[in-house]
Amino acid sequence: MSSMLVIGVGLIGGSLARSLKRVRYCDEIIGFGRDRQQLQRAVELGVVDRFTTDLADAVRGVKLIIVAVPMSVMPELFHRLAEVVDAGTIISDVGSAKGTVVAAAKAAFDDQMLPFFVPGHPIAGTENSGVDASFAELYDQRQVLLTPIFETDSAALYEVEAMWRAAGAEVETLTVEHHDEVLAATSHLPHVLAYSLVDMLVAMGDSEKIFRYAAGGFRDFTRIVSSDPLMWRDIVMGNREAILPLLDRYIEGVAQLRTAIHRADGDALFATFSRAKAAKDRYSGK
Amino acid sequence: MSSMLVIGVGLIGGSLARSLKRVRYCDEIIGFGRDRQQLQRAVELGVVDRFTTDLADAVRGVKLIIVAVPMSVMPELFHRLAEVVDAGTIISDVGSAKGTVVAAAKAAFDDQMLPFFVPGHPIAGTENSGVDASFAELYDQRQVLLTPIFETDSAALYEVEAMWRAAGAEVETLTVEHHDEVLAATSHLPHVLAYSLVDMLVAMGDSEKIFRYAAGGFRDFTRIVSSDPLMWRDIVMGNREAILPLLDRYIEGVAQLRTAIHRADGDALFATFSRAKAAKDRYSGK
Numbered sequence: 001m002s003s004m005l006v007i008g009v010g011l012i013g014g015s016l017a018r019s020l021k022r023v024r025y026c027d028e029i030i031g032f033g034r035d036r037q038q039l040q041r042a043v044e045l046g047v048v049d050r051f052t053t054d055l056a057d058a059v060r061g062v063k064l065i066i067v068a069v070p071m072s073v074m075p076e077l078f079h080r081l082a083e084v085v086d087a088g089t090i091i092s093d094v095g096s097a098k099g100t101v102v103a104a105a106k107a108a109f110d111d112q113m114l115p116f117f118v119p120g121h122p123i124a125g126t127e128n129s130g131v132d133a134s135f136a137e138l139y140d141q142r143q144v145l146l147t148p149i150f151e152t153d154s155a156a157l158y159e160v161e162a163m164w165r166a167a168g169a170e171v172e173t174l175t176v177e178h179h180d181e182v183l184a185a186t187s188h189l190p191h192v193l194a195y196s197l198v199d200m201l202v203a204m205g206d207s208e209k210i211f212r213y214a215a216g217g218f219r220d221f222t223r224i225v226s227s228d229p230l231m232w233r234d235i236v237m238g239n240r241e242a243i244l245p246l247l248d249r250y251i252e253g254v255a256q257l258r259t260a261i262h263r264a265d266g267d268a269l270f271a272t273f274s275r276a277k278a279a280k281d282r283y284s285g286k
Numbered sequence: 287m288s289s290m291l292v293i294g295v296g297l298i299g300g301s302l303a304r305s306l307k308r309v310r311y312c313d314e315i316i317g318f319g320r321d322r323q324q325l326q327r328a329v330e331l332g333v334v335d336r337f338t339t340d341l342a343d344a345v346r347g348v349k350l351i352i353v354a355v356p357m358s359v360m361p362e363l364f365h366r367l368a369e370v371v372d373a374g375t376i377i378s379d380v381g382s383a384k385g386t387v388v389a390a391a392k393a394a395f396d397d398q399m400l401p402f403f404v405p406g407h408p409i410a411g412t413e414n415s416g417v418d419a420s421f422a423e424l425y426d427q428r429q430v431l432l433t434p435i436f437e438t439d440s441a442a443l444y445e446v447e448a449m450w451r452a453a454g455a456e457v458e459t460l461t462v463e464h465h466d467e468v469l470a471a472t473s474h475l476p477h478v479l480a481y482s483l484v485d486m487l488v489a490m491g492d493s494e495k496i497f498r499y500a501a502g503g504f505r506d507f508t509r510i511v512s513s514d515p516l517m518w519r520d521i522v523m524g525n526r527e528a529i530l531p532l533l534d535r536y537i538e539g540v541a542q543l544r545t546a547i548h549r550a551d552g553d554a555l556f557a558t559f560s561r562a563k564a565a566k567d568r569y570s571g572k
Contacts, residue, residue: 123499143498143499178495182492182496182499183499185487185490185504186496186504187504190483190504190507192540192543192547193479193483193507194506195543195558195559195562195563196539196558197475197476197536197539198565199558199562199565200532200536201471202561202565204471206467207565207569208569209464209468210472210569211565211566211570213431213472218476220480220509220510221476221479221507222566222570223506224506225559225566226563226566227563229556232555233555233556233559234552236547236555237547237550237552240547240548240550244547244548246486247544247547249486250483250486251537251540251544253482253485254478254479254482254533254536254537254540257481258534258537261522261523261530264526266519266523269518269522270515270519272482273481273518275485275488276482276484276515277481277511277512277513277514279485279488279493279497280484280497280511280512283494283497284508
């Protein structure tokens with residue numbers, strides 16, 4: 001691999017570049033993005049070798065392009081890439097909701113390009129963002145989910161897999177639909193619920209006491225609320241179809257617990273709490 | 287302080303005894319409880335100096351009694367204490383919902399005893415339980431909330447405050463009602479919501495994948511689900527009146543987000559997420 005391009009050199013893209021430099025995965029890593037200062041900073045930090053703000057220049061000669069920009073920016077970017085990228089150049093992304101990204105790719109890329117698009121999602125991150133927050137170890141032993149579609153070229157899939165393994169990650173493939181369902185459950189829904197709880201409590205006033213006395217429960221909920229609201233808006237909007245039915249089931253379950261609390265039905269509470277704890281202990285290997 | 291009695295030598299009572307021994311707070315700490323094996327273990331571990339399973343014997347000559355049993359056991363225990371305790375003996379508890387505990391105390395203690403009952407709640411704990419999980423540092427720099435009532439004797443309040451400070455904690459006093467509202471928000475409601483989420487996901491099947499891909503969001507939610515379901519049933523049952531209106535507001539807020547997601551109203555999502563993050567950053571000093 002001679003050279004690769006990282007579009008969006010923030011926490012995710014920057015950490016990928018750092019982790020690949022660590023193992024000399026390729027000769028040159030080029031940065032591209034909208035924010036010239038971030039790109040300059042990325043060069044200063046040694047995250048990328050050079051940067052350009054000219055997309056046609058950026059893609060010239062590269063074998064692999066990683067799109068690590070907010071999901072809401074991807075549709076337009078894919079169209080711009082379609083105009084300048086040579087056939088056979090592999091493009092992969094890091095979006096947290098794959099159905100939306102695949103739809104954008106299908107809308108932008110023709111039959112020559114689509115096979116070389118490999119949808120991906122590294123399950124890694126921190127509450128921080130920007131290139132200054134990036135670090136080479138972010139993906140070590142973390143899972144990366146690739147969601148190839150019918151059209152995906154198997155050699156392209158293999159290249160992207162190899163890249164993530166070089167970055168330290170463990171790679172699994174699953175379908176777009178399965179990915180979006182599982183991630184809605186494990187990540188997207190919890191974020192929606194946590195944002196909602198904190199927003200409600202703040203609206204009640206007395207926030208200072210509430211945050212001061214925050215014991216285990218609340219602290220765990222609020223940690224994830226530090227995440228970037230714009231990124232989470234994009235993720236939730238991008239995975240609406242998988243999130244909505246889950247949210248409905250969740251509201252139903254909470255309403256049942258509400259009834260049990262209202263009726264002082266301790267047995268029903270105990271049954272629910274016990275089932276949840278048993279599952280947690282079973283799967284988390286406690 | 288010559289001797290004190292700890293009723294219920296588990297994580298909470300055991301850790302209190304250990305922390306007080308650390309500073310030689312009193313000459314002797316006696317353990318009492320239902321589980322003879324736990325009590326024997328407590329003596330082996332040096333958590334208490336001796337134990338008895340005879341309550342009349344246990345209370346003889348002690349100046350201070352700490353009740354660290356599940357809240358559902360307190361009403362009966364208070365009645366038994368009322369039969370054997372000398373007037374002037376200070377009794378305090380560690381229950382997470384104070385309204386219920388105070389009601390039980392008022393039902394059991396007469397006008398001579400009630401002034402010497404000091405309701406308390408240490409905001410500390412781990413997911414583990416039992417005397418083997420106890421440790422002397424549990425309360426270091428943690429907050430203990432005391433909720434004196436109209437009848438509470440100020441010297442008794444002072445003694446219990448001094449004890450918790452000796453155990454390493456920071457002590458604050460607030461009203462029973464305020465305590466129960468704030469704790470419903472910061473601890474009880476989050477636990478109910480987390481148990482509900484895990485229970486729902488487990489019912490959906492595919493649990494193995496869900497737990498395997500559990501990223502930040504879900505992992506934070508599920509950590510608190512490891513807590514003892516019996517204890518949490520007691521807490522939720524004991525603070526129903528404060529939890530119910532909060533739960534109703536929460537369901538309303540989540541329903542509004544559901545509508546926003548359904549309508550693809552990204553602005554509404556962004557507004558909620560941003561408000562929550564701003565409050566979190568403001569109060570958590572990020």
